[in-house]
Amino acid sequence: MEQFQFYSPTEFVFGKEKENEAGRLVKKWGGSKVLIHYGGESAKKSGLLDRVAASLKAKGISYVTLGGVKPNPRDTLVREGIALCRAEGVDFILAIGGGSVIDSSKAISGGFYYDGDFWDLYEKKSPLTKTIPIGTVLTIAAAGSEGSGSSVITKEDGLLKRCLTSDLYRPKFSILNPELTYTLPAYQTACGITDIMAHIFERYFTTSTDVECTDRLCEALLLTMIKEGPVAVKNPTDYGARANIMWAGTVAHNDIIGSGRKQDWNSHGLEHELSGLYDCAHGAGLAVIMPAWMEYVYSENVMRFCEAATRVWGIPMDFEHPEKTAVAGIHAFKDFLTGIGMPVSFKEIGARKEDIPVLVEKLGIGDGTRAGFKTLNRDDVTAIYELAARE
Amino acid sequence: MEQFQFYSPTEFVFGKEKENEAGRLVKKWGGSKVLIHYGGESAKKSGLLDRVAASLKAKGISYVTLGGVKPNPRDTLVREGIALCRAEGVDFILAIGGGSVIDSSKAISGGFYYDGDFWDLYEKKSPLTKTIPIGTVLTIAAAGSEGSGSSVITKEDGLLKRCLTSDLYRPKFSILNPELTYTLPAYQTACGITDIMAHIFERYFTTSTDVECTDRLCEALLLTMIKEGPVAVKNPTDYGARANIMWAGTVAHNDIIGSGRKQDWNSHGLEHELSGLYDCAHGAGLAVIMPAWMEYVYSENVMRFCEAATRVWGIPMDFEHPEKTAVAGIHAFKDFLTGIGMPVSFKEIGARKEDIPVLVEKLGIGDGTRAGFKTLNRDDVTAIYELAARE
Numbered sequence: 094m095e096q097f098q099f100y101s102p103t104e105f106v107f108g109k110e111k112e113n114e115a116g117r118l119v120k121k122w123g124g125s126k127v128l129i130h131y132g133g134e135s136a137k138k139s140g141l142l143d144r145v146a147a148s149l150k151a152k153g154i155s156y157v158t159l160g161g162v163k164p165n166p167r168d169t170l171v172r173e174g175i176a177l178c179r180a181e182g183v184d185f186i187l188a189i190g191g192g193s194v195i196d197s198s199k200a201i202s203g204g205f206y207y208d209g210d211f212w213d214l215y216e217k218k219s220p221l222t223k224t225i226p227i228g229t230v231l232t233i234a235a236a237g238s239e240g241s242g243s244s245v246i247t248k249e250d251g252l253l254k255r256c257l258t259s260d261l262y263r264p265k266f267s268i269l270n271p272e273l274t275y276t277l278p279a280y281q282t283a284c285g286i287t288d289i290m291a292h293i294f295e296r297y298f299t300t301s302t303d304v305e306c307t308d309r310l311c312e313a314l315l316l317t318m319i320k321e322g323p324v325a326v327k328n329p330t331d332y333g334a335r336a337n338i339m340w341a342g343t344v345a346h347n348d349i350i351g352s353g354r355k356q357d358w359n360s361h362g363l364e365h366e367l368s369g370l371y372d373c374a375h376g377a378g379l380a381v382i383m384p385a386w387m388e389y390v391y392s393e394n395v396m397r398f399c400e401a402a403t404r405v406w407g408i409p410m411d412f413e414h415p416e417k418t419a420v421a422g423i424h425a426f427k428d429f430l431t432g433i434g435m436p437v438s439f440k441e442i443g444a445r446k447e448d449i450p451v452l453v454e455k456l457g458i459g460d461g462t463r464a465g466f467k468t469l470n471r472d473d474v475t476a477i478y479e480l481a482a483r484e
Numbered sequence: 485m486e487q488f489q490f491y492s493p494t495e496f497v498f499g500k501e502k503e504n505e506a507g508r509l510v511k512k513w514g515g516s517k518v519l520i521h522y523g524g525e526s527a528k529k530s531g532l533l534d535r536v537a538a539s540l541k542a543k544g545i546s547y548v549t550l551g552g553v554k555p556n557p558r559d560t561l562v563r564e565g566i567a568l569c570r571a572e573g574v575d576f577i578l579a580i581g582g583g584s585v586i587d588s589s590k591a592i593s594g595g596f597y598y599d600g601d602f603w604d605l606y607e608k609k610s611p612l613t614k615t616i617p618i619g620t621v622l623t624i625a626a627a628g629s630e631g632s633g634s635s636v637i638t639k640e641d642g643l644l645k646r647c648l649t650s651d652l653y654r655p656k657f658s659i660l661n662p663e664l665t666y667t668l669p670a671y672q673t674a675c676g677i678t679d680i681m682a683h684i685f686e687r688y689f690t691t692s693t694d695v696e697c698t699d700r701l702c703e704a705l706l707l708t709m710i711k712e713g714p715v716a717v718k719n720p721t722d723y724g725a726r727a728n729i730m731w732a733g734t735v736a737h738n739d740i741i742g743s744g745r746k747q748d749w750n751s752h753g754l755e756h757e758l759s760g761l762y763d764c765a766h767g768a769g770l771a772v773i774m775p776a777w778m779e780y781v782y783s784e785n786v787m788r789f790c791e792a793a794t795r796v797w798g799i800p801m802d803f804e805h806p807e808k809t810a811v812a813g814i815h816a817f818k819d820f821l822t823g824i825g826m827p828v829s830f831k832e833i834g835a836r837k838e839d840i841p842v843l844v845e846k847l848g849i850g851d852g853t854r855a856g857f858k859t860l861n862r863d864d865v866t867a868i869y870e871l872a873a874r875e
């Protein structure tokens with residue numbers, strides 16, 4: 094087990110109708126003038142925005158609103174949010190939505206106190222040192238941003254995707270009401286399930302040894318997704334399935350299951366270029382990349398893939414041919430993804446084989462390598478994209 | 485899944501030699517005058533106390549010390565600690581030890597700001613409203629107090645044991661260095677393992693439904709203990725085993741695995757009277773009580789005990805006679821405890837069958853009941869003690 098620091102100070106408030114406690118929680122965490130940040134019209138139409146606004150008013154908290162966050166949230170709206178917060182004297186940001194809205198809120202909270210352009214922080218030209226506190230009302234179980242210190246923003250100009258991680262980005266509170274996810278279409282639900290499983294696998298496939306505790310915790314969450322995922326896709330108003338997926342999604346990414354492990358994150362890296370270039374859903378891009386990555390890297394440590402195959406997918410161990418067990422586990426994952434309606438090839442997300450050199454170029458790997466379960470160079474990432482591009 | 489609030493703001497710093505960061509962490513969390521609270525001479529002799537003190541000095545932090553915390557920590561030393569902290573203007577308490585030292589530190593931190601006698605807080609006569617911040621350097625993986633909001637104190641007069649739980653009691657930071665547990669004797673190691681497993685089972689055996697995520701997380705930690713526990717008992721300097729046990733012990737009790745579940749805690753309740761009366765180790769008392777409790781209650785929900793038997797103990801499901809599977813799981817747990825050197829009967833811990841009426845009396849159940857996986861009345865708790873008292 095590696096040495097680690099783990100700090101997850103977010104207060105999670107989970108259950109039906111908990112969005113009505115937003116006012117109480119903002120007050121508790123020191124907010125008096127709030128920016129409500131959200132995405133499309135659904136938060137308005139469903140009445141969610143009104144309920145949250147009413148709960149703020151009931152506590153005497155004033156607010157301004159900024160909607161329009163898109164999937165793969167853009168730098169342009171972040172700048173608009175920073176300007177609005179400064180003009181209005183905002184001291185707390187309340188994100189109502191999924192990962193994109195929360196990530197955009199984090200970027201605004203970090204840019205607020207930064208003198209230059211906030212994109213510097215994402216380019217690591219300058220360190221993040223101060224943020225406005227944020228809270229969230231989660232509407233999609235997927236990104237885990239409600240409990241994590243990460244934020245991923247896409248630069249409109251050139252469609253560059255960059256991630257910034259800091260404990261300063263961890264929300265003060267997150268409200269998780271599984272009922273708010275009832276109206277998600279099956280495809281978005283499945284994208285969320287895929288994203289959650291990817292967050293687990295990125296941690297599971299490690300070069301660290303003696304990590305039984307977090308191995309088992311990773312497997313616990315994967316088994317939960319395997320049981321509950323298909324239920325939620327088929328029956329969107331199954332509270333138990335929605336609730337288990339929602340909590341698993343948060344625990345999968347607040348990093349408790351990654352503590353003491355070297356992590357991979359190359360599938361996320363390779364995917365970011367896909368959703369950056371084609372604007373596909375992040376979960377869909379991951380469904381395409383992850384099995385290809387697994388196929389390419391499993392021979393680095395066949396036994397770890399056997400562990401996943403037997404403990405997660407219930408495949409009997411073939412002691413004579415362990416690699417067959419390993420590969421069967423990868424196929425089981427691919428079949429699971431197909432079963433919940435996810436794409437598993439370039440074609441299905443509108444990606445093109447001939448763009449691979451562009452993807453590799455945008456990844457910025459150059460003559461260098463990316464660390465991980467297997468260290469990848471330019472040829473390796475090209476080969477993984479090619480596996481994903483097979484017809 | 486039940487509604488819940490989960491808040492675990494403790495910063496965990498895990499790895500070899502991390503006790504040398506105590507000064508940095510106390511400073512980060514606002515301490516300038518520290519009470520170092522500890523147990524016996526081992527913290528001194530091992531040099532641990534000196535290393536921590538040096539790390540405080542290096543950051544310009546002054547301190548006073550108070551040792552002498554015993555297992556099942558007493559109210560008398562807590563009062564001494566409160567008086568010392570007031571006299572010396574202490575603003576941060578650093579616990580060096582295991583659950584007893586940390587629980588005693590919490591009691592001092594809560595009593596400091598309370599005008600009356602601190603025992604009022606534990607009798608729930610007055611609410612806990614303010615505490616001095618505390619940090620911990622953990623030396624035993626067992627109680628989970630390093631990440632929990634709980635504190636259990638024993639009143640010298642009458643040997644009454646009472647528990648107080650509050651988010652205010654959660655440590656600001658906890659330093660976890662698995663190497664500090666190398667010198668624990670096998671018996672104490674096994675007591676810790678038992679305590680950790682009890683913390684998991686108390687949450688696992690629930691009347692809540694649709695809790696797959698936390699079921700799986702509980703099972704993950706139990707599987708970790710089953711693998712790593714016997715290794716640490718046999719080879720006390722196995723870093724991997726010590727590290728996995730230490731982190732599992734913390735995760736088992738910061739309540740992430742209990743979120744959204746009704747919990748039981750009757751085994752702990754019944755045990756507290758045992759260690760209160762006979763001053764046996766808490767873990768030893770639990771090893772005696774838990775299997776008896778399981779035997780007495782499993783028929784309330786045979787399927788849940790089958791889940792434990794199959795998923796945790798690897799027992800094949802007997803679909804014709806599920807109760808046989810359930811009972812086999814309980815026997816497997818008892819065998820595991822015996823295997824790591826734990827007592828499993830009254831006699832082995834010096835408890836006497838004829839004291840059962842006294843134990844029941846001290847439990848204070850009267851004509852009432854205790855809620856849980858099975859609601860227990862006076863006759864039920866008597867029957868459980870009697871099962872534990874079998875020769």
